[in-house]
Amino acid sequence: MRARAAWRSGRVRIGGILVAIVLVAGILAPWLAPHDPEAQDLLALLLPPAWAPGGQAAFPLGTDTLGRCVLSRLIWGARVALYVAILASLGAMILGGVLGHVAGYFGGWVDRLISRAVDVWMSFPPVVLSLVLMVGLGVGINNVVLAIILVDWTRFCRVLRADVLTVMNRDYVTAARLAGFGHVQTIWREVLPATLPLLATLVSLEMGMAVVVEAILSVVGMSVEANVPAWGVMIADSRQAMYQAPWNLILPMVAILVAVLGFNLLGDGLRLALDARQSGARAEAP
Amino acid sequence: MTILRAERVVVAADLEGARVPVVRDLSFRLDEGKVLGLVGESGAGKSMIGRAIANLLPPRFATVEGTLRFLGADLVAMDADKRRALLGRDIAFIPQEPRAALNPVYTIGHQFDEHLARLGVASGRERRGLARDHLAAVHLRDPEHLLEAYPHQLSGGMCQRVLIAMAFASDPKLVVADEPTTALDVTIQARIVDLLSEMRRTHGTSVLLITHDLRLAARVCDDILVLYAGRPAEYGPARAVFERPAHPYTRCLQLASPPLDGPRRKLQSLPEHMPTLRALAALQGCRFAPRCPTRIETCSREPALLDRGHDHVVACHRAEADLALSPEIEHPGPARRISAPVVKVESVGKVYPGPRRWLGRAPDVVALADVSFEIGRDEFVGLVGESGSGKSTLAKILLGLEAPTTGKASVAGIDVTDPSATAREARITAIQMVFQDPQSALNPRRRVADIVTQAMIAGRRRASWEERLAKTKTILAEVGMPADLALRYPAELSGGQRQRVNIARALCSAPSVLVADEIVSGLDVSVQAQLLNLLGRLRAELGFAMLFISHDLSVVRHLCDRVLVLEKGRVVESGPTEGVFASPASPYARALLRAVPPDDLATPWRPFAEAEDAAA
Numbered sequence: 001m002r003a004r005a006a007w008r009s010g011r012v013r014i015g016g017i018l019v020a021i022v023l024v025a026g027i028l029a030p031w032l033a034p035h036d037p038e039a040q041d042l043l044a045l046l047l048p049p050a051w052a053p054g055g056q057a058a059f060p061l062g063t064d065t066l067g068r069c070v071l072s073r074l075i076w077g078a079r080v081a082l083y084v085a086i087l088a089s090l091g092a093m094i095l096g097g098v099l100g101h102v103a104g105y106f107g108g109w110v111d112r113l114i115s116r117a118v119d120v121w122m123s124f125p126p127v128v129l130s131l132v133l134m135v136g137l138g139v140g141i142n143n144v145v146l147a148i149i150l151v152d153w154t155r156f157c158r159v160l161r162a163d164v165l166t167v168m169n170r171d172y173v174t175a176a177r178l179a180g181f182g183h184v185q186t187i188w189r190e191v192l193p194a195t196l197p198l199l200a201t202l203v204s205l206e207m208g209m210a211v212v213v214e215a216i217l218s219v220v221g222m223s224v225e226a227n228v229p230a231w232g233v234m235i236a237d238s239r240q241a242m243y244q245a246p247w248n249l250i251l252p253m254v255a256i257l258v259a260v261l262g263f264n265l266l267g268d269g270l271r272l273a274l275d276a277r278q279s280g281a282r283a284e285a286p
Numbered sequence: 287m288t289i290l291r292a293e294r295v296v297v298a299a300d301l302e303g304a305r306v307p308v309v310r311d312l313s314f315r316l317d318e319g320k321v322l323g324l325v326g327e328s329g330a331g332k333s334m335i336g337r338a339i340a341n342l343l344p345p346r347f348a349t350v351e352g353t354l355r356f357l358g359a360d361l362v363a364m365d366a367d368k369r370r371a372l373l374g375r376d377i378a379f380i381p382q383e384p385r386a387a388l389n390p391v392y393t394i395g396h397q398f399d400e401h402l403a404r405l406g407v408a409s410g411r412e413r414r415g416l417a418r419d420h421l422a423a424v425h426l427r428d429p430e431h432l433l434e435a436y437p438h439q440l441s442g443g444m445c446q447r448v449l450i451a452m453a454f455a456s457d458p459k460l461v462v463a464d465e466p467t468t469a470l471d472v473t474i475q476a477r478i479v480d481l482l483s484e485m486r487r488t489h490g491t492s493v494l495l496i497t498h499d500l501r502l503a504a505r506v507c508d509d510i511l512v513l514y515a516g517r518p519a520e521y522g523p524a525r526a527v528f529e530r531p532a533h534p535y536t537r538c539l540q541l542a543s544p545p546l547d548g549p550r551r552k553l554q555s556l557p558e559h560m561p562t563l564r565a566l567a568a569l570q571g572c573r574f575a576p577r578c579p580t581r582i583e584t585c586s587r588e589p590a591l592l593d594r595g596h597d598h599v600v601a602c603h604r605a606e607a608d609l610a611l612s613p614e615i616e617h618p619g620p621a622r623r624i625s626a627p628v629v630k631v632e633s634v635g636k637v638y639p640g641p642r643r644w645l646g647r648a649p650d651v652v653a654l655a656d657v658s659f660e661i662g663r664d665e666f667v668g669l670v671g672e673s674g675s676g677k678s679t680l681a682k683i684l685l686g687l688e689a690p691t692t693g694k695a696s697v698a699g700i701d702v703t704d705p706s707a708t709a710r711e712a713r714i715t716a717i718q719m720v721f722q723d724p725q726s727a728l729n730p731r732r733r734v735a736d737i738v739t740q741a742m743i744a745g746r747r748r749a750s751w752e753e754r755l756a757k758t759k760t761i762l763a764e765v766g767m768p769a770d771l772a773l774r775y776p777a778e779l780s781g782g783q784r785q786r787v788n789i790a791r792a793l794c795s796a797p798s799v800l801v802a803d804e805i806v807s808g809l810d811v812s813v814q815a816q817l818l819n820l821l822g823r824l825r826a827e828l829g830f831a832m833l834f835i836s837h838d839l840s841v842v843r844h845l846c847d848r849v850l851v852l853e854k855g856r857v858v859e860s861g862p863t864e865g866v867f868a869s870p871a872s873p874y875a876r877a878l879l880r881a882v883p884p885d886d887l888a889t890p891w892r893p894f895a896e897a898e899d900a901a902a
Contacts (some may be wrong), residue, residue, distance in 0.1 A: 178719055
């Protein structure tokens with residue numbers, strides 16, 4: 001019922017298609033990519049895309065300074081982007097979501113403690129905080145995921161706490177307690193289903209953000225190693241020859257744009273479609 | 287002079303391409319200085335008429351036929367600018383939710399000033415003086431101070447007075463009041479109604495009063511139009527309609543509300559509920575026929591609105607017939623022996639610490655002070671009091687949701703503050719609650735069966751879905767609901783059905799005490815009667831005690847053996863229902879009783895007799 005309503009929104013549809021493209025590219029990379037992303041063809045350096053003068057049909061989107069196939073690298077790069085996007089956003093969701101529910105549900109000093117921690121955490125600029133974390137944790141893609149989780153859990157925590165508070169006003173939560181439900185059971189059965197649409201929305205927005213953060217850290221060499229095809233690495237590599245071969249810079253940027261746009265449109269659309277609280281409730285009003 | 291004249295007005299909704307008339311064949315006349323009452327339950331279309339006048343119909347609704355002549359000019363055909371100029375100036379509105387109608391971020395003075403500026407008072411100083419005078423005219427004390435106040439600092443009744451002052455500020459020809467008292471406390475309601483009639487007299491304004499309360503309308507209005515499912519059922523002078531109702535719907539409405547004096551009688555309950563928009567589209571013939579106790583074959587033809595010998599017009603084929611609708615007197619059973627008490631409350635007090643301020647704290651709030659009472663097995667006790675009198679706090683203490691600051695309370699022998707697991711487990715079968723608002727009390731994401739039997743999977747219990755379904759069927763049968771509703775979601779149920787589910791859930795663990803918090807106050811009279819009859823039947827079949835919190839005295843009188851009157855956290859009166867109602871001792875109980883207009887129009891209604899006596 002909800003899913004169909006969500007699909008009716010144009011944002012969800014376009015966002016869903018864009019995300020699906022990135023997903024398919026990432027999952028099926030070994031079969032979709034025409035070349036090995038690391039294979040160098042030193043006789044075909046800095047080729048333009050196939051449709052431009054001088055392009056070759058074997059390299060549909062041209063080659064980079066080492067003669068590597070740009071299309072293949074873009075397709076493989078989707079893997080890194082998705083890996084970070086999914087793990088980081090789920091991690092931030094679990095950490096922030098659990099703390100947000102605990103704070104909103106129990107209230108009192110538990111709430112004060114968690115909320116103050118969030119306030120302090122949020123007072124650090126996110127970019128600085130993530131760079132400091134990367135320096136402390138060390139370079140590597142898994143540390144990128146960890147850094148994003150540690151920076152962005154506050155967003156989940158704060159928004160969900162507010163949502164939990166409104167759900168707690170509902171009598172059905174009290175009714176569940178009176179029927180003998182434990183705290184965990186009450187949160188799981190009565191509170192979580194109500195906050196789930198918001199959670200889903202935040203996760204999809206967070207995925208877009210994670211893609212950008214990973215690309216930034218790749219460009220400055222703090223994420224994957226240089227021999228792993230990632231969009232940020234491609235941008236970094238293309239800087240030397242950006243005047244001779246601007247497509248090497250533009251194409252990974254377009255890939256990032258598509259992925260982020262897809263996640264954001266999906267998140268935005270889901271928010272509009274799912275947040276119309278209890279859409280069925282007014283069906284009867286005359 | 288006729289102020290407002292409606293002729294064959296049809297308001298229709300566009301329902302997936304089909305045109306469904308929500309108001310049909312509506313004609314009435316409102317003369318200068320008169321009050322016309324539009325009476326009907328929710329879904330009758332009464333608010334649609336107010337909205338049609340204000341040009342505020344919801345999207346996909348439109349006035350498709352007929353004329354609404356205001357001083358001879360048709361509002362429906364009038365262009366938008368001209369109509370907007372009339373609204374708020376010659377036609378004023380008094381809303382149902384006074385708090386929602388005032389902007390919370392501006393002071394009363396600011397909002398009044400804006401309104402007067404729109405009416406064309408140029409000088410700011412003059413506007414301020416006028417605002418003060420208008421507020422004084424609605425008997426608000428210290429208007430100067432009030433102009434600086436924000437809406438949240440005022441009570442609901444004060445907000446409504448401000449809105450009434452604003453409505454009459456332009457000396458309008460017509461005031462449309464849509465349920466102006468529904469959201470207020472009973473004792474305040476009477477004062478607002480009184481103010482409304484006083485303002486009408488001094489300004490010579492005509493009033494269109496939209497209400498669900500037939501008794502109130504009979505007192506206040508010159509004419510009454512009873513609406514059912516968008517069609518006038520009965521229209522004529524208030525006295526004639528109220529004392530000699532000819533339409534079975536009007537009669538059922540009267541017989542469905544419990545009386546405040548005289549013998550207890552069985553409530554006439556209509557089956558089902560008002561047709562929904564969808565059902566309306568398919569309905570043929572008389573719209574009331576599916577629920578009518580006196581239905582005959584002719585009723586498949588739509589009856590015309592005619593004078594059928596009752597000195598007012600009625601839309602019913604059976605109006606002449608001697609309808610077998612007479613009240614059934616209920617003989618009170620043998621007086622209940624007060625058996626061993628199941629609820630014991632001993633000098634319970636509850637104090638909330640005042641909110642923290644810049645330095646130190648605000649003074650403590652005393653919610654309950656030294657409350658003691660007992661409830662016997664199978665006894666129904668009514669708890670009456672204004673909002674803020676501590677009724678809900680008392681309920682929370684009994685349910686173990688809040689701990690009392692002083693005193694002791696126990697239910698079925700278990701202390702309410704005992705935190706041990708066995709005590710908590712035992713409390714589940716000892717006491718349960720039926721909540722006020724079924725909209726908020728039922729999780730919209732769960733099916734009826736899942737909601738009703740949630741106690742069967744709570745804690746360490748593990749019932750299978752089959753067991754739960756079987757239990758749901760038994761309980762639904764007990765509360766008079768068809769078993770096939772077990773797999774519906776709350777949004778698919780009507781208001782009355784939701785409240786039944788609410789009751790069913792509380793009954794699932796077979797508690798010995800039920801706490802019911804205003805469980806019928808949000809419902810229409812005919813649905814309320816169904817539920818009151820149901821509670822009476824369940825009591826006989828299952829046997830449980832009940833603490834029935836309500837501000838509706840007639841309902842309390844109908845249902846309860848004893849009454850407790852709570853005022854500012856103290857029990858000011860308690861005793862057997864009949865005794866308290868016959869000779870109330872506390873001033874508060876007397877004020878509550880007087881706030882309800884007597885059934886017999888010959889008995890004068892003097893809601894403020896006491897205040898007047900005190901003033902004299």
